[in-house]
Amino acid sequence: MGRNIRKRRSPLAVRAVAASAALAIGGGGLVWANFYASAHESNSGRNTTKAAGAQVATIQCPDVGQKLSNVPNQARGQVDGELATLDQQITAAYQRLATTRDAQARDASFVQNSILTPLKQNRAVIIDRIKLEINRVGGKAPGWLDGLSTCTGQPANGQTNAGQNNGGQNNGGATAAPSASASAGGGANAGAGASASASAPANGGGAQAGNGGQAGNGPVAADFVDITKVQPNVARKARIGSAGSAGTFSSSCGVNANKKFNTDNVIVAPGVTNGAHHLHDYVGNQSNDAFANNDTFAAARTSCANQGDKSSYYWPVVRIQNGTQDFDQNNDGGGKELNVGQIQQVKQAQIKFVGSPTAKVVAMPKFLRIITGDAKTTTNGLANANAHWSCTGFENKVQLTQQYPICPRGSTVVRTFAFQSCWDGVNADSANHRTHVAFADAQGNCAGGFKAIPQLTMRLVYGFRAPTLTNGQIKNAYAVDGFPEQLHKAATDHDDFINVFSDNLMNKMVNCINNGQRCK
Helix, strand or coil: CCCCCCCCCCHHHHHHHHHHHHHHHCCCCCCCCCCCHHHHCCCCCCHHHHHHHHCEEEEECCCHHHHCCCCCHHHHHHHHHHHHHHHHHHHHHHHHHHCCHHHHHHCCCHHHHHHHHHHHHHHHHHHHHHHHHHHHCCCCCCHHHHHHCCCEEEEHHHCCCCCCCCCCCCCCCCCCCCCCCCCHHHCCCCCCCCCCCCCCCCCCCCCCCCCCCCCCCCCCHHHEEEHHHCCCCCCCCCCCCCCCCCCEEEECCCCCCCCCEECCCCCCCCCCCCCCCCCEEEEEECCCCCCCCHHHHHHCCECCCCCCECCEEEEECEEEECCCCCCCCCCCCCHHHCCCCEEECCCEEEEEEECCCCCCCCCCCCCCEEEEECCCHHHHCCCCCCCEEEECCCCCCCCECCCEEECCCCCCEEEEEECCCEECCCCCCCCCCCCCEECCCCCCCCCCCCEECCEEEEEEECCCCCCEEECCEEECEEEECCCHHHCCCHHHCEEEEECCECHHHHHHHHHHHHCCCEEC
């Protein structure tokens, strides 16, 4: 019988998280006003060591889960549990990084000896368990897994904060900007923490300090850009040919008025409480948590107007870092893991499925799971990035991947997602939760024998006021929830979907799209 994979934090992780939480939310709501103070002190003979210690902004670890594309079905539950443990280890290590800045400033080898080396040892144990689980059921664990235990300290100037990128998952006419003004949003080379004031006052306005943000782990000024100063960058959509499918199907599922939140992620960490390490909004299926299964989803209530749609749509919340705290300030995934500030409810959550420019679509398999975007782009890079940030009135002109927009008066923030629209024709999920689906090419074609399916697109509209950027300081910044070591970068935005449409409604959707109709 397999082990119970419900994870508990180690005492070290609990202590580290609790310590950082006390700093993060105690008193005036802003933290680490002197986060890098020791690195800026003028003390002859010690400046080099202090500067070296202050350079590590976050921890970069190989993403084992993304590289494991072939895991036997019998081992997936256990492997997913071990992968969740790797995430917990990184969280604990980052918390130690964030709460030992004085020690780092005194000892240039502190990060390596006291944080990275123990982390490598702990990861090696879990990677050995993953290999054992794969081999136990007759699979063959790849030898390269042993090389994924080592993590590195990522320096402040190694962060990608400004400029846009055409790579990754950007598609569907919402391509990220190829470039943004280097002077917009605080400068392209400000870096994580590089432009932050070490002596920023701890007031209630959410001014950045150290790594930026209310909890000291982002965002920074360079993560924002005045959208009116960005050149248009939205690519023209592929034309729909005679063999294509021009219809749409919309599902109205509300804006999470039920206040269904949790920090689980049943796709990547089934059976593991707080597997996401950040808070999710949910619409649609009302039974989604870490322990839900297909039977749970099928029997659940739904917030969707059409009761034939019990699908689960969920995404990380956005918070305004204005010095206040929300209901989860003392919770895992919330304040304990440096996701702080006032949670913002969306004003609109528009869900629409569209067709293919080059083919008729086929029905999605029931319980198909899709993740779009990457919650770990700060350390993984942009290969799987699929964030699209814009403002009302600018959506057809500007879409941003690596920066948050500052919208002008009368305009407000919009997040959009265009999911993968090609399916392998067999699997409802895959070991790394990516290889069973893919994006169409620029012309809209699915490659490698994949089939076109209705493409889920989502548009989330907010109503909060724009932050202000003055003298390199961002006030009342907003940021998407994320893993604490990801520094709340805009590119980490992502979205999740589990298909629980009834057969009848899925067939209606397919027919509407293939016949060029507009249905709901």
